[in-house]
Amino acid sequence: MIPLQPPRRLIDVEIDGEAVRVPEGATLLDACATAGKDIPTLCHGDTLTPKNACRVCVVEVEGARTLAPACSRKAEAGMKVATGTERARHSRKVVLELLASSTDLSTTPRAKEWMAEYGADPARFGEDAATVEQPPKVDNDLYVRDYGKCILCYKCVDACGEQWQNSFAISVAGRGFDATISTEWDAALTDSACVYCGNCVEVCPTGALSFKTEFDMRAEGTWDEDRQSETTTICSYCGVGCNLTLHVQDNKIVKVTSPHDNPVTHGNLCVKGRFGYGYV
Amino acid sequence: MSYDRLTHPLVREDGVLREATWDEALDRAAEGFRRAVERHGPDTFAMLSCARSTNEMNYIGQKFTRVVMGTNNVDSCNRTCHAPSVAGLSAVFGSGGGTSSYQEVEDTDVIVMWGSAARNAHPIFFHHVLKGIHKGARMFAVDPRRTGTAQWADRWLGLNVGTDIPLAHAVAREIIHAGLHNKAFIERATAGFEEFAASVEPWTLTAAEQVTGVPAEAIKELAHAYARADRAQLCWTLGITEHHNATDNVRALINLSLLTGHVGRYGSGLSPLRGQNNVQGGGDMGAIPNRLPGFQDILDPTVRRRFESAWNIGIQPKYGLNLTQMLEAMAEGEVTTCYLIGENPVQSEADSLACVKRLSMLDHLVVQDIFLTKTAQMADVVLPASAAWCESDGTFTNSERRVQRVRKALDPPGEARDDIWIMCELARRLGHDWHYDGAEEVWNELRALSPAHAGMTYQRLADLQGIQWPCPSEDSVEPPYLHGRLWESDPVKRGTPAPFAVLRHSPPVDLLDEEYPLRLTTGRRLDSYNTGVQSSGFASPLRRGETIELCPEDASRLGLAAGEEVRITSRRGSVVAPVFIDPALRPGLVFMTMHFPDEVDTNALTIEATCPIAGTAEFKAAAVRVEKLVAVG
DSSP states (O other), X not given: XXXXXXXXXXXXXXXXXXXXXXXXTOBHHHHHHHTTOOOOOSSOOTTSOOOOOSOTTEEEEXXXXXXXXXXXXXXXXXXXXXXXXXHHHHHHHHHHHHHHHHSOOTTSTTHHHHHHHHTOOGGGGOTTOOOOOOOOBOXXXXXXXXXXXXXXXXXXXXXXXXXXXXXOOEEEESSGGGOEEEEGGGOOGGGSSOOOOXXXXXXXXSSSEEEHHHHHHHHHTOOOGGGOEEEEEEOSSSTTOOEEEEEEETXXXXXXXXXXXXXXXXXXXXXXXXXXXXXX | OOOOBOOSOEEEETTXXXXXXXXXXXXXXXXXXXXXXXXXXXXXXXXXXXXXXXHHHHHHHHHIIIIIIXXXXXXXGGGGTTHHXXXXXXXXXSOOSOSOOHHHHHTOSEEEEESOOHHHHSHHXXXXXXXXXXXXXXXXXXXXXXXXXXXXXXXXXXXXXXXXXXXXXXXXXXXXXXXXXXXXXXHHHEEOHHHXXXXXXXXXXXXXXHHHOOOHHHHHHHHHHHHHOSSEEEEEOHHHHSSTTHHHHHHHHHHHHHHHTOSSBTTXXXXXXXXXXXXXXXXXXXXXXTEETTTEETTOHHHHHHHHHHHTSOOOSXXXXXXXXXXXXXXHTSOOEEEEESOOHHHHSSXXXXXHHHHHTOSEEEEEESBOOTTGGGOSEEEEBOOHHHHSOEEEEOTTOEEEEEOOOSOOSTTOBOHHHHHHHHHHHTTOOOOOSSHHHXXXXXXXXXXXXXXXXHHXXXXXXXXXXOOOOTTOOOOSSSOGGGGOSSHHHHOSOEEOXXXXXXXXXXXXXXXXXXXXXXXXXXTOOTTSTTGGXXXXXXXXXXOEEEOHXXXXXXXXXXXXXXXXEESSOEEEEEEEEOTTSOTTEEEEESSOTTTOOGGGTSOOOBOTTTOOBOTTXXXXXXXXXXXXX
C-alpha cells in the first residue's frame, strides 16, 4: 500500500552529440554524468538544493543566450548541450582564476587539476589583487573556520539552516567582495546558536571548514590521506542508527563523515556521532 | 572526568584488582560460574547483556546463558528504558518493534511527539521530523518541559509529570464524542472498544485540565488534529516509559492509534525512539528473559523445540528474571553470580545506593567492559572488551527496525578482545567447544533460527544500506511499516484483532508534600550521553556539567541565584549541584541529567518504583526539596 510517486517520464537529451536518456527532473549535471562527462563543481552539493553561486559548472545549451549552470538547470526533452566549447571552457577558466586569485584553494580537492585543465592563471591579476586572506578562527576544540579559503558557496549556511540542521547559527553578512559567512553579530562560535553537529563541515568544498583534528594535523604536516582508511559503521550512541564513515590514520580516528546517500542520515550527524569518538 | 580504556584482564586478590593473563582471568571467571551452578543450580546465575554491543554478541550472550549455564536469566539495560514499549506493543500487535520508518515521518500529516526530547536526544531522527514540518505536517509536543522539540511544535502541551494517561484518555473521549473515531477500522481490526469507551468517559476536557494542567482547548485541538489527519505518527521516548506504570502509558498511546486507525498504513504508525544503539537488537536476539532469538516466546513449545534441537540442549520452559528481579534476587541471595557485559548499573539504576549494596552481596561478579566503570571496580574478574561499533564486525538494529552492518575500523588497545572471542573461551572452559569463524558465522546461525532475520545476508545488508525486519526471504523486501494485516478485508489474513486496553490513572509513587514539594524529572542533553562514560571523552563546547534546573519563579521564591550551589534532597538521598535557571520549566518542576554521576549522583535521588509488567523504574518522577547550602542570616 505504499503510494507510488507519479511516474517519471524519461526524456532524451544530447550531450556533446551523444544521445542520453534521463528521468524528468534530472539536471544537466546528471545528464552529463550519464554521458560520462566530468564537469567541475564547487558549490553543488549532492544533499542540497543548488545555489548557483560559483558558476564553474557552466555548459552551453544550443539556442540559449547565456551559459547554463549544469548543476541546477533541468534537462528538457530535445536539449542539445555542449560541455567543452570555447565559451564554456573560457568561462570556467575565468571563474577559477577569480576564485584562486582571491581565495586559498590549496585544500580544495581537484582545484589544481582543473586549473591546469582550463589553463587558469590566477597570477595574471597581479600582486595587488584583492584577497580574502585572514587568520583562521580557532574558538573551540571541535572545528575550525578558515575563511581565507571560503568561496562563499553558501552550502554551510544551507546545511545549518532549513535544508538540514535548522539551527540557523550562520548566515551571509555584508555585500559584494566584503560578504562573509558569519555568526550572529560575528560572535565566537561558543556564543552562537551552533550545536557542533559539523554538518557544515561535511558539505564544505574547499576545506574552509575543517575538523580540528585535520586542521592540527595539517599544521604539523602529519595529515596524509594516502595512509587513511575509510570504514562505514554505525554510531554507538542513541538508537537512531546513524551511519558513520571513520577515517582512520595509524589506528586513530582522525575524521568522521557520513554517507550522503544513506537513508538514515543523508550525510548528517549530531555532535556525539561526529566528535564523540575520543574514548576509543 | 574521562576514563582510560581497559587494556588488561584484572582479577581481585586480597581485595584489590591486579593485572592478570587472559588464561588466569578466564579460568577464574569460569570457575566461579561453575561453582555457583554446581552448588545451587543454574538459576543462581544471571547475565546482563550489552545493548551497546552487536546483535551477534547478544545472540552469543543469550546462548551462553541458556546453553552453557542452563538458565533464562538474561536481560539488558533495555529494562531501564524501553521494555514497556516492547511489552505494550507486543501485547497489542504481537511484535515489539516500532511500526513505522523514519521516512514516513517526512510523509505524514500530523506528528505527535509525546514525552520525547528528540531535538536533543535523537537529533538525526528529528531531521526527518523537520522535513515533515517543512512539508506542511503539524507537530504537537507533549512534555512537562518546553524542550527543543516543543520549540518546533504547533502546540506544546505542558502536562504535569505522570499524567499521561488522563491526557490520552481525554483525547480519546473527545475523539469519540466528536464522532471522529474510525468506526470501520475499530469494528474490523480491534477488540474491546465498548469497555474502553466506557473507561475514558469520566475524562472530560475539564477533568483532564484539572489533573494534567493542560488547557482543555489544547487537548481538544490535539484530539481533532490527530483524528482528522489522513496520516499521523505518534512518537514517544522515555517520558512515557520511565514511570512506575510505564506499560500502561504505552498502552494509552496505542489506544489512540487503534481509535483512529493510525497504524498499519504508510505514514500512520507508532514509533518508540530507542535510547541506545542496539537496544532493539538486544531484545530481538533474545537477550531478554522471556524471548528466544527472533523475539520468539520461550513458552511456545514448538519454538523451544526448534532451538533445543539446534543447540542440542534442553531449555527451561519458564521465563527468567529481568534486571529488576535479578537485583532483588541478589538481595535475597538467590542470584549469587553475575556476568555483566558492558553495563554500568551502579550508576545507571534508580536508587543507586541500593544497587551497590545488592551487587556487593554476590559471590562472584564478572564484568566485561571497555572501561573500569564504577560497576567494574566491584568485580572479581574484569575482562577488557573491544568497542563494538568500531573494533568488531557485526550488526546493530535501530529504532526503525533497520539492521545495519557494523565494521571494524580500529584494532582494540592492549590485550582487549572481541566479546564473542571472550564468551567462546569461557564456554570452552565450561565444557562447550564453541568456535565461530567471525561474526558472519554467528549471524548465519541466527538467520537459520529467526524467521524475521532469515533474508538478511551480510551481502544484502551492505547492498541495501540495511534492511528492516521482518525479512523472511532473500528475494524480497517487506513494506517499511508493520501490521498492514489490520487493513486486510479477509478476516483470516487480518488475524488477531488488536485489543484496546482499559487503564487507570496512577500518579507518580513519590508523592509531593510540604517536605518534598518539587517534582524532579531527569533526561539527556544534546552533547552528553547516559552515565557520561563515553561522552566525557570529547571537549564539547556546550558542556556545562551537572546542574539543578529550575524555572525563574521557583528560583526567586527560594531566593536562589544562577550558579549558586544548593542541596537537593529526596526521600532516598541527597546531592549538591549548582543552580541553572531555565524558563522552559514550569513552577514546581525541576530537572537534572544523569550524565555526570561522578560529580553529582542524580540517581541517588530517583525512586526505584518499577513498572510491574516491564520492570522499568520511575526515573522521570521523584519528589525533592531544594535548599540553600548556607542558611541566610
